[in-house]
Amino acid sequence: MSAESQAEAESPSSEDEGAHKKHLRSTALHIPGRGRILLEGPLTPEAILRLREEGTLDAPWAEVLLRMVQPPAQSPLDAHEVRSLAERLGFLSQRSMAKGFTLTLPRGMQFEACLEAFNQRALDALEAEAYEVPDVYDPSVSAIAELTEHYERQGRVIHVNNGKSSARNAWRLSYAADPLLFAWLGGRKLLRGALPYTVYTHTRFLRSFQSGELNGLDKVRQFSFPELHTFLPQEAMAERYLWHTRQMAQAMEQLMGRGWVQRLEVSEELAAEHPTLLSALAEAVNVPTLVLTFDRMELYYRMKTMMVADAGYRALMLYNMQWDELNGARFGITLEDGTPVSILHASLAGGISRLLPCLLGQALMGKREQTLPVEYSRPHLTLYAVGGVTDAAAIARRSLGDAVHVTAVTPERLGKEISNLKQAWHPYFAVIGPGEAAGEPLRIQSTQSKDTVPAAQWLEQHAGRLALFRPTRELQRRQGLPFR
Structure with missing residues (x-):
């Protein structure tokens, strides 16, 4: 053509x-x-x-x-x-x-x-x-x-x-x-x-x-x-x-x-x-x-x-x-x-x-990371609750407020869950354990690397685009579909 x-x-x-x-x-x-x-x-x-x-x-x-x-x-x-x-x-x-x-x-x-x-x-x-x-x-x-x-x-x-x-x-x-x-x-x-x-x-x-x-x-x-x-x-x-x-x-x-x-x-x-x-x-x-x-x-x-x-x-x-x-x-x-x-x-x-x-x-083609940009993702951030933590979402909101869409998961095998998250092109996750529950700073990690950044720094980097693309209604309630 x-x-x-x-x-x-x-x-x-x-x-x-x-x-x-x-x-x-x-x-x-x-x-x-x-x-x-x-x-x-x-x-x-x-x-x-x-x-x-x-x-x-x-x-x-x-x-x-x-x-x-x-x-x-x-x-x-x-x-x-x-x-x-x-x-x-x-x-x-x-x-x-x-x-x-x-x-x-x-x-x-x-x-x-x-x-x-x-x-x-x-x-x-x-x-x-x-x-x-x-x-x-x-x-x-x-x-x-x-x-x-x-x-x-x-x-x-x-x-x-x-x-x-x-x-x-x-x-x-x-x-x-x-x-x-x-x-x-x-x-x-x-x-x-x-x-x-x-x-x-x-x-x-x-x-x-x-x-x-x-x-x-x-x-x-x-x-x-x-x-x-x-x-x-x-x-x-x-x-x-x-x-x-x-x-x-x-x-x-x-x-x-x-x-x-x-x-x-x-x-x-x-x-x-x-x-x-x-x-x-x-x-x-x-x-x-x-x-x-x-x-x-x-x-x-x-x-x-x-x-x-x-x-x-x-x-x-x-x-x-x-x-x-x-x-x-x-x-x-x-x-x-x-x-x-x-x-x-x-x-x-x-x-x-x-x-x-x-x-x-x-x-x-390798021009972008193989992940969906965070502003289009649901959730923006996946929380993995470990060590008996039951209120991971509330803990994350202390650092991130309500502007970040999060989903809390209690993983059976953390490594496998993170691998699946990467395969699905979800961009970010955080592990929340007893330390974070006790007040230690929350750190955010990309599914594309092992580096972590403080939650405040991550929010400062992404807040503008999250606001720019924030929908007035949520149309995706869960990660994945309810069947195999």
Whole structure:
């Protein structure tokens, strides 16, 4: 799969609306501290390796870019390796499921809850309002039929047998929030003074990917993903797009550090209309930005942003933005004076379908410890009560307070319990015996080493991220499942 087709597959909404393919006009790579580098033709593995060898491009960034342009066969991991690990660790299961569908288990649900807590800060900054769209749409609405035409031609839309006499009139399972949300707003006049207006939907995507496209993790036939649609006047789009980029870049850095890159696809017409915008978007992030300028865009958007990280088997998009001036007019969504609104499509970080495979893939490649980061773990800390101690959790709270989620266990064989904890990729534990019960300082140990640190030092190191990812509800009550 080419870099372009990979990128299209990553987009929450990918409707090709033109019979003619877009043609690449220019390729530029903006590198922090190094400026803008114009390339001849598309970005190639050879160009990336040359820039890395020259010292122009740091190795972690080069690896993400390589994963974007290299064939999957040249990747260090296979998607099924990551999926198998996710299954072994108890995040999801394909056991007894139809091909391309997965069952999310309690550990996976808890992971999603932690990421939802993290995403809530972005929703607050955006002043987004939550909607819930149905899983079914009616293609007899002409604007919906036009929007979804390309997906229909590809056979990517799942039809529902609802008693209609023909496939043309059958209901469809929703592949994104766009058709129903836009149809509901169709014909309405939005108040300029109330804009921008951002709608948040945690959408369940149902897509008829073919067997050869499935990998059982991020390209499956059903997955959930947080989508955003901001409605605003056309003249406000450039400023809002830049502001939104800064917001998402900050979130991306909190999730992935600096191990990611930004990719922009833009029409040459839009680039000419806003001559300083591309440089501003590149400067808004602290990582390289790959800018691909085309003669035209094949889809409904004039520009697309993808913030991608390396999952080992390919580059995965965690955040996405699209500049849309078509669907407002198509659905008759206008300002009070009849001017069609513009729509900024975006996504927030998805858990099981996006962030988890990145974390697991990077761990399998040796870029991270083979443990789940503590902020996503339940419990944060496993307590082993020995020497007759019966109130280990209360003892731990003296040092850690209530911000740390703990589980107390009385082990039959301590070494075996710690080994099992490590195999399950749980990050930390503490042994609480009579000494700790009598007031000796509590010490925390990683499952990845024999070193221990005082509880106060451990809490100072992790408290910020524990708060950032603290869910409002607990969805995983125990370690493991109650069967063998």
